[in-house]
Amino acid sequence: MARAIRMAIRKRARPGGYGSKASSSTRRSPPSRRRSPTPAAPAVGVSTSSGGCGGPAAGRRSLRRNPFTARASRSQGSQVQEAASADVSVIYERFVKLAKPYWTKESNENARQAQLMLAGVFALTLGCTGVSVLFNFLGRDFYNALAEKNVDGFWHQMQVYLATIPCVIPVFVFRDYFSSKLQLQWRKWMTQNLTREYFDKRRYYKLQGERIVDNPDQRLSADVNAFTDTALGFSLTILNCVVDLVSFSNILYSIYPPLFGVLIVYAIGGTAISLQIGKPLVEINFKQEKTEADFRYSLIRIRDNAESIAFFRGERKEVEMLDNRLQVALDNALRGIVKSRDLSFFQSFYKYIITLLPAAVIAPLFFRGEIEFGVINQSSSAFSHILTDVSLVVFQFESLAGFSATIDRLGQFVEALEESEDHHHHHQEMMMSEESAPAGEKTEEVLKPKQVIQLRQASDDKSHTILSVEDLSLQTPDGESKLTEHLNLSVQKGDSLLVIGRSGVGKTSVLRAIAGLWNVGEGTVTNYRSRTTPGGGGEANRGREDLDVFFLPQRPYMVLGTLRDQLLYPFNDSESASARHTDEDLSKILQDVLLGDLLDRCELETEPESESCGLDADMDWSSCLSLGEQQRLAFARLLVNKPNLAILDESTSALDVQSEEKMYELLKRFGISYLSVGHRPTLLKYHKQVLQLKREGEEYSAALMESSEMDMETYLLSS
Ligand SMILES: Nc1ncnc2c1ncn2[C@@H]1O[C@H](COP(=O)(O)OP(=O)(O)OP(=O)(O)O)[C@@H](O)[C@H]1O
Numbered sequence: 008m009a010r011a012i013r014m015a016i017r018k019r020a021r022p023g024g025y026g027s028k029a030s031s032s033t034r035r036s037p038p039s040r041r042r043s044p045t046p047a048a049p050a051v052g053v054s055t056s057s058g059g060c061g062g063p064a065a066g067r068r069s070l071r072r073n074p075f076t077a078r079a080s081r082s083q084g085s086q087v088q089e090a091a092s093a094d095v096s097v098i099y100e101r102f103v104k105l106a107k108p109y110w111t112k113e114s115n116e117n118a119r120q121a122q123l124m125l126a127g128v129f130a131l132t133l134g135c136t137g138v139s140v141l142f143n144f145l146g147r148d149f150y151n152a153l154a155e156k157n158v159d160g161f162w163h164q165m166q167v168y169l170a171t172i173p174c175v176i177p178v179f180v181f182r183d184y185f186s187s188k189l190q191l192q193w194r195k196w197m198t199q200n201l202t203r204e205y206f207d208k209r210r211y212y213k214l215q216g217e218r219i220v221d222n223p224d225q226r227l228s229a230d231v232n233a234f235t236d237t238a239l240g241f242s243l244t245i246l247n248c249v250v251d252l253v254s255f256s257n258i259l260y261s262i263y264p265p266l267f268g269v270l271i272v273y274a275i276g277g278t279a280i281s282l283q284i285g286k287p288l289v290e291i292n293f294k295q296e297k298t299e300a301d302f303r304y305s306l307i308r309i310r311d312n313a314e315s316i317a318f319f320r321g322e323r324k325e326v327e328m329l330d331n332r333l334q335v336a337l338d339n340a341l342r343g344i345v346k347s348r349d350l351s352f353f354q355s356f357y358k359y360i361i362t363l364l365p366a367a368v369i370a371p372l373f374f375r376g377e378i379e380f381g382v383i384n385q386s387s388s389a390f391s392h393i394l395t396d397v398s399l400v401v402f403q404f405e406s407l408a409g410f411s412a413t414i415d416r417l418g419q420f421v422e423a424l425e426e427s428e429d430h431h432h433h434h435q436e437m438m439m440s441e442e443s444a445p446a447g448e449k450t451e452e453v454l455k456p457k458q459v460i461q462l463r464q465a466s467d468d469k470s471h472t473i474l475s476v477e478d479l480s481l482q483t484p485d486g487e488s489k490l491t492e493h494l495n496l497s498v499q500k501g502d503s504l505l506v507i508g509r510s511g512v513g514k515t516s517v518l519r520a521i522a523g524l525w526n527v528g529e530g531t532v533t534n535y536r537s538r539t540t541p542g543g544g545g546e547a548n549r550g551r552e553d554l555d556v557f558f559l560p561q562r563p564y565m566v567l568g569t570l571r572d573q574l575l576y577p578f579n580d581s582e583s584a585s586a587r588h589t590d591e592d593l594s595k596i597l598q599d600v601l602l603g604d605l606l607d608r609c610e611l612e613t614e615p616e617s618e619s620c621g622l623d624a625d626m627d628w629s630s631c632l633s634l635g636e637q638q639r640l641a642f643a644r645l646l647v648n649k650p651n652l653a654i655l656d657e658s659t660s661a662l663d664v665q666s667e668e669k670m671y672e673l674l675k676r677f678g679i680s681y682l683s684v685g686h687r688p689t690l691l692k693y694h695k696q697v698l699q700l701k702r703e704g705e706e707y708s709a710a711l712m713e714s715s716e717m718d719m720e721t722y723l724l725s726s
Pocket of ligand 1 (some may be wrong): 216476483484485490508509511512513514515516517
């Protein structure tokens with residue numbers, strides 16, 4: 008064999024690693040956007056019932072709500088810093104960055120429609136304020152008639168009031184209906200866009216590996232939902248506040264100007280004090296999110312590892328660990344409740360202490376006969392509206408603190424995606440596109456060629472090479488450890504290469520570098536694309552380019568879905584995939600991998616009562632198949648995809664010797680070249696060549712030999 012696999016041994020200084028960023032986590036309380044659709048009833052004297060934007064009623068809701076019990080976050084929590092960013096300019100920048108794309112045509116083709124809907128919601132919000140003003144005047148006339156003992160006037164006002172209600176209710180209801188609908192559309196758009204970004208260029212793997220942000224799943228689900236809901240809610244609240252303020256300031260100012268001035272000074276002072284008292288809530292919200300995430304994640308891990316825990320009889324330890332995590336979450340929640348209590352004290356004093364002021368100031372004017380009785384109620388109501396408008400921060404402090412944390416979390420996520428894009432320029436992005444590059448081998452410069460492994464794709468060369476690895480010096484992603492030095496290898500059509508070496512020597516890591524998952528180091532990996540795409544050609548094969556090489560990882564991955572989905576993955580959603588593979592083909596492959604009996608399995612569906620069987624059976628395959636069966640199913644998937652080269656990472660470790668032999672026979676029958684990683688001596692006979700990776704201290708080496716020359720016994724004893 009002329010193909011040489013060489014590995015020079017050379018010592019190198021350890022390079023600096025990529026720093027990993029920790030991020031913050033939080034939870035928020037939604038704003039009190041939705042107000043009661045019922046117009047405020049006329050109230051005597053010191054009424055506080057008709058709040059402005061959010062209203063004292065909304066303030067009450069904020070006070071009542073316990074932000075520390077409502078939402079737990081899904082998935083792993085971990086790299087979470089203990090404090091939130093409270094820098095207003097950073098929060099504002101992040102807010103604009105997150106909110107703007109949906110409303111601009113450049114990024115959203117339906118932006119016009121969204122803008123129109125928003126305009127409609129704004130108009131309805133203005134309508135709601137109009138209704139409040141109308142009821143303010145109705146209330147005045149009603150009480151005037153009552154005070155004057157004007158029976159006819161009283162009944163007339165009653166009729167007007169009753170007649171008005173059905174006319175105004177639709178305004179409130181449709182405002183809420185359309186704003187909810189708009190929020191849903193915004194959420195859908197934003198989630199889908201972020202999800203695509205997240206999956207694009209394998210960013211999900213990078214973010215997970217480098218732990219740049221915690222809980223991306225939670226950010227994509229709960230945080231986007233909270234962001235769109237709160238952003239829309241607050242913008243309506245602010246609009247409402249401004250209009251409300253203008254309308255009611257006029258009323259109050261015309262009745263008694265000094266009262267208006269006192270109110271403004273009072274609100275400014277109140278805002279400053281509540282900021283001071285409530286400030287720690289921002290950080291507590293962050294921490295709460297993380298601790299809830301940790302607790303929830305431990306529960307998910309127990310579900311995923313139920314069998315192992317049961318075998319270990321690890322229940323006590325698990326309960327203890329859950330108790331600990333719960334305790335951390337509850338301790339923090341308690342801190343939040345204490346802070347909320349302090350804030351509530353202040354908010355309540357703030358709200359109630361001033362409610363008597365308009366009556367106290369206006370009543371003497373009434374006693375002197377300068378104003379009518381109804382004006383007392385009118386001024387109290389106007390006063391209450393304005394108080395709520397100018398006290399937005401006081402009454403909504405908890406919501407605002409939560410919202411700023413949401414903005415931080417999503418902003419960090421988007422920034423992490425962008426950062427991952429930059430890293431990507433150092434590797435995968437630098438893979439050249441076959442369309443744009445000249446014929447034959449194509450390449451592209453990387454930004455820092457000395458630190459990054461180049462991935463290239465090239466057209467099939469005459470020597471039928473499928474994969475070549477040149478001068479590969481690989482490091483772990485953190486740059487802390489070296490794994491290979493100047494490794495060279497190539498795989499050609501019909502080859503079968505077994506990579507062996509002690510546990511932890513870096514076998515799987517070499518496969519990661521070949522797949523482009525790890526790119527820290529030097530060297531070049533070239534994948535030679537065959538001219539005839541495997542499994543047929545034409546439109547149906549678009550998007551299959553990457554599958555010239557197919558990886559079977561150490562742990563089989565069972566997707567959620569039917570048996571057919573397992574086999575067609577990763578093209579299970581594509582119609583063309585189903586068109587290429589008939590049910591007969593798939594059943595035949597299942598029988599080949601000794602899984603024909605799976606076709607007899609049925610899943611009982613409760614609604615409607617029916618059964619789905621065979622390829623349509625939808626089960627939790629990872630828990631209802633043995634590990635060996637899952638490995639065979641992974642082989643079936645490989646045969647369905649029929650790549651040029653299969654890279655198998657201990658993919659038969661759970662199989663009996665006969666089944667293992669059958670799997671390798673099938674690879675040969677399907678004409679698939681393969682590179683395996685494994686420890687089992689039985690693997691030797693299925694491979695023509697063996698590559699042994701070694702590390703002794705800082706010395707790295709690799710030895711290539713024909714499998715017939717390999718002394719497995721000596722190897723096993725030495726390792
Ligand atoms: N994400 C990571 N970051 C840093 N180091 C890692 C990471 N993943 C693995 N390593 C380290 O890289 C080294 C090589 O790991 P690798 O999985 O390639 O070993 P292996 O030879 O395949 O081992 P085994 O035969 O036990 O599967 C190990 O020392 C491991 O601890």
